[in-house]
Amino acid sequence: MHDVSTDSEPRPLGPALRHALMGKCPKCGEARLFARFLKPVDRCPACGEAWQGHQADDFPAYLVILLLGHILVPLMIEVNFALSIPMGVQIALWPGLAIVLAAVLIQPAKGAVIAFQWSRRLHGFAGNGR
Numbered sequence: 229m230h231d232v233s234t235d236s237e238p239r240p241l242g243p244a245l246r247h248a249l250m251g252k253c254p255k256c257g258e259a260r261l262f263a264r265f266l267k268p269v270d271r272c273p274a275c276g277e278a279w280q281g282h283q284a285d286d287f288p289a290y291l292v293i294l295l296l297g298h299i300l301v302p303l304m305i306e307v308n309f310a311l312s313i314p315m316g317v318q319i320a321l322w323p324g325l326a327i328v329l330a331a332v333l334i335q336p337a338k339g340a341v342i343a344f345q346w347s348r349r350l351h352g353f354a355g356n357g358r
């Protein structure tokens with residue numbers, strides 16, 4: 229059952245983000261946040277916080293695209309400046325690296341968005357007792 233007295237408890241952003249970036253529950257950091265790759269658990273088995281109310285939508289993907297652009301473009305410029313990698317190799321290298329990095333970053337990005345929404349009591353985390 230949901231404890232109404234917890235609704236006014238502080239929700240510090242720093243620890244919530246740290247837990248979520250590790251794939252843990254933003255509230256307690258004890259249990260896993262994700263049941264599947266990008267599907268959060270309905271409720272944290274450790275602290276009982278409900279996570280199905282998040283509305284991360286496409287924002288984690290936008291964050292990953294923004295991050296990848298700022299990682300890959302300078303890297304491509306520096307690598308091309310320092311080394312002479314054949315174009316045929318680069319055609320496979322950069323998109324492959326982009327796919328791998330996107331797959332690595334998308335879950336932490338989604339966790340961070342959920343943690344931010346929870347911490348700021350946005351959307352499904354308004355603390356209305358549901």
Ligand SMILES: [Zn+2]
Pocket residue numbers: 253254255256257258259272273274275276277
């Ligand atoms: Zn928890």
